[in-house]
Amino acid sequence: MTFLQPWLLVALPLVSLPLIIHLINQRRFQTVHWGAMMFLLSARALSRGYSRLRHWLIMLLRMLAVAAVILAVGRPLSRGWLALAAGGRPDTAIVILDRSPSMQARDRDAADTQLDTGRRQLAAAVATLGAAHTVVFTDPARPPLELDDPRALADLPSAGPAAAPADIPRLLQAAYDHIRASAAGASEVWICSDQRANDWAVDAGAWSSLREAFAALPQPVRFQLLAFPQPVAGNLAVRVTAARLERRAAACDLVLSIVVTREDDGQPSPQPVTVPVTIELGGATSTVEIVVTGREAVLAHHAISLGAEAEPRGHGRVSIPADTNAADNDFYFVFAEPAPRRTLVVADDDEIARGLELVAGIPPDKSATAEADLVPAAAVATAAWAEAALVLWQAPLPEGDAVQLVEAFVNRGGQVVFFPPTQPDGREFAGCRWTDWTAHPEPLTPEGWRTDEDLLANTRGGAALPVGELVITRSCGLTGEVVPLASLAGGAPLVARVATQQGGIYFCTTSPAPRDSSLASEGIVLYSLVQRAIDRGLESLSAARQLDAGAAAAVLGVAPASWTKLAGGALAPVDAPGMQPAVYAREGRLVAVNRPVVEDTARILPADRVDGLFQGLSFARQEGRAGGTDSLVQEIWRAFLISMVLALIGEGLLCMPSRQPARAAPNASPFGAAA
C-alpha cells in the first residue's frame, strides 16, 4: 500500500493517544478510605478476564479509529493485495510496453487486447500516482517519449501494436540510462508484458548487470509488473516459410510453404480444426484449407500457377479468419527469381581450391544454380564481387585494395570464410592474424560447437552436424577478438566469427587438405558450412527478402525515404519502418516484414522465473486479463473512513453498560422491610 501524502503518516504516533489518555486518567485517581472491601474483592474476582479483555478491546478499537483517520488523510492507494511495497509519490514514472504481436491477444468475450488493457490501466495508475514525469519506452532503438499527461498513454499512436518482439532487457537498460541521465528522483518502473520467453530473454547475461546497476542507483527505483500470463485459448497463427518461383517449360509457378501454428493453451489433445487460409496475390484471392490436428500443420509446396508471362517478382499475403489474436492472422510474403549461388574461391593451394570449388559448386536444390569461380589472389580486383554471395579465402589475408573490396563485400551483406594460407605472413584483417601452423601428433577432434545458431547449428529437424567426428592433424594459430563457433581441445578455435554489423567474416583454423584435416573426406560439415554461408550471402543479393520485424528496422532505416511501402503497416502508421508487418520496395527489390517465427511458438515464462530476474530489487507484480476493467491503483481512503466508523461503533457497543435489574435509589433503603 502506498500513500499520496506519505508525510502525513508522521502523525501515526497519535495512535497511542487513547493509551496516553488512559494512562493520564489512571494517574488522576482519587483515594477513598473504604470499609466494604469484601464486596470490592469479590467484584474483582468476578469475571475479571472478560473485563480486562473488554477493556483492551475498547482501547484497541479507539487506536484503530485514530489510525484509520490518519491513514485516510494520507490518501492510501490500493495496488492489489500482493503489492504492499511501501512508498510515496514517485518523481518519475517509467512505462515499458511490450508491444509484441502476442500482446494483441484478447479474451473471447473482451473487446480490448492485452496491450490496450495494459495501456489503459497503466495510464490510469500513473495518473493516480501523480508522478512529476512520465516517460514511455516502447522501442529501445528510439528515444523515450515523455508525456505531459499520463492519460494520453491510452491513446498514444506510437505505443500501438508492433510486429517486432519486445526486448525487455534492452528497454530496461534504456530506462536505466534515462534515470541516470535525467538525474530522476524516486522512480517507479511499470512493465506491461505477457511474459513471453523471447521478449524477456531470461538467460541473457544482461540481467545480472541490470540488477546490479539498478541496485547501485542512489535513488529508489520500484518495479511493478503488469503481467498477462494466461495462454490465449484457440489462437491460430499463419506464416509462409518459403515462397519461390519455379519456371517450367511453358509456365511459372509460385510455390508456397504455409505453416499454421496453434497456441499451446495447456490442453493435452486439442481438437482438430480446419483452417481456411486465404492467399492474396496480385489482386486475386484463393483459399486453401489446412487441417490442424496438433500444435502445427504444414502445407508444403503449394503451387500457384502464375502463367508463362509472369513478373519475375511479386508479393502477396496469406491470412486466416479472425481469432483471439489478430496480429498473427496475416503474413506477407515476397518472391523473385532466385539469385545464382555464386562463390569466389581465392586459394593459394590448388588442391584446396579444387575442393572448395567443388563444395561451393554443388547446389543443395536441383532447381538452384550454383557457380564457384576460382580467382587468383593477384586478380581479386577484377572478380565479380557484386554477384557473389560467398568468398572462400585460402590465401594470405587481404592487403591493399583487396582489403577495401572485401570490406565493401561484407558491408553489403556478403560472407567470407578465411582458411589459413600455406605460409602465414603476419598480415591482419578485421583485427585477426594467422600465426604458425601446428602439427598435432595425436589428431584432435572438436570438443564443442554452437548448435543453436550460425553455420554449425543443428538442422531444422534438430539433428546435430557431425562436427565431433572431424579429425584435425594440423591447425594454424589465430590471434584477434573472435567468437568461437567450434573449439579444439585446449580452447583453440576451429571455426570462429568476427563480430560485424552486416555480412559475416569467419575463420576456419584448418584447411580441407587431407594432410590437415578430414574436412574434405568427412564432407558433410564443410558442405553444410559453405552452403549455409552462401544462403546468408544470398539474402543480400536476392530481389525478395523476408525480414523479421525489428531486425528489418536496421535494413529499412538506412535510407527510409527510398523505400516504398506496397502493403501493410496500418497498425501503427507512425511507427518506424521495419516494426510493422508490411511490404517495401526499392530499386526492384522487395522486402516483406513480418513477426519473427518465435512469436508464434514462444512459451509463457512462469511467474517465479520472471520474479527472480528482479531479485534484490523492489518488485511487485499484478496480473491482469485482457479487457479487465479493474484499476491497478485506486484511492481507498473511503475504506479507512468506514473502518474508523466501524471501530467507533464497536467501541460504543463495548462501552455500553450492561443491562441491570432495577435498583432503588441509593438514598432509599435498599433492603425493604426489616426481617
Next chain:
Amino acid sequence: MLTDRQPRSFLDPQSLARLAGVPLVARTPMVGGVSGRHASPHRGSSIEFAEYRKYVPGDDLRRLDWRAFGRSDRYYVKEYEADTNLRLCLVVDTSGSMAYGSAGTTKLDVARRIAGSLGYLAAQQGDAVGISCVADGIVQSLPPRRSPAHLRLVFDVLEAARPDGGTRLPEVLHELSETIRQRALVVIVSDFFVPPPELERAFNHLRFRRHDVATFHLLDPQEVGFQFQRPTRFLDLEGNTSIFADPVDIADRYHRAVESYLAELRRIVLATGIDSHRVLTTDDVEQTLARFLVGRASGQGARR
C-alpha cells in the same frame, strides 16, 4: 432517676422523650434479679394467673387456694407469672470499617445513637445495661448493671469508642455467648462485614444460650450504590491493603456482590429468628428505634 448532667452528643433528649412511651421488652423470658416488666420463666407474684400446682409440704400456706380445696378437697397452690428485669447487652462494632460515612455521619456515629438511646430507655425502665465494644476482639466491656451511675459509665465507653482494627465479630459473639451469665437481650450494632456463614454460626450460638438477639445492620448509601465516577484507589479502613479500580468497570459486579451478600444475610435472619434491622447512615435513628420498639412490644408476653 438519671443523674448524668453531662451532655452526650449521641443522645437527643426530645427523641428519647418520644421513644420513652414505648417500652423496651424482650421477646423471650428473661431471668432477672429484681422485679421488672419483663416476663420471667419462674412463677412469681404478679397478678397474671399461671397454673395450679399440688401442694407440697413447705409451700407458703398463703398461696393455698382455699376455694379449690373447698370444691375438690385437695390442696392446690395457685401460681402467678413472675415479672423480672431485663439484662440488656449492647454489642457495638468499633472496627475500622465503622469509620466510613459518605454523608458526614459515620456508621459508628449511628451506632452510638442507637446503643445510647437503647441503653437509656432500658435504664429508664429499670433494666440492667452493659456494653461491649468489639473489633478484632473485645476492646472494652462493661457487664450489665441497673444503677444510673453504671449507665454513665456505659455512655463514657460509647463516647470514647474509636473505630480501629479489623473485624472478628463472629469470634467475639461466640465469646460473649459463653460469658453472658444469664439470658439477656443482646443488641448488636455493626456493619457485619464478615462472611455470612460465620455470622450464622455465631447467631445460632447466642440463640442456643437463650439470649434474645437483635441486630442493627449499618450500611452507608455509597457502600450500596457505589456511585463513584473516577478511577479510585480504595484504601482498606481495617488494614493496609488497597485496591485500584475503575468504578465504571467494576460497579456492575460490585452490585452483584452486595446483592448476593444481602440475600444471604436475609436467609440467615430468617433461619436464626433474630430481630434484625438494616439501617442506612442517612436514615432517621428515631424512626428506626421506634420501629424496633413497636415491633418488640407487639410480641410482648412470650414465655418459654
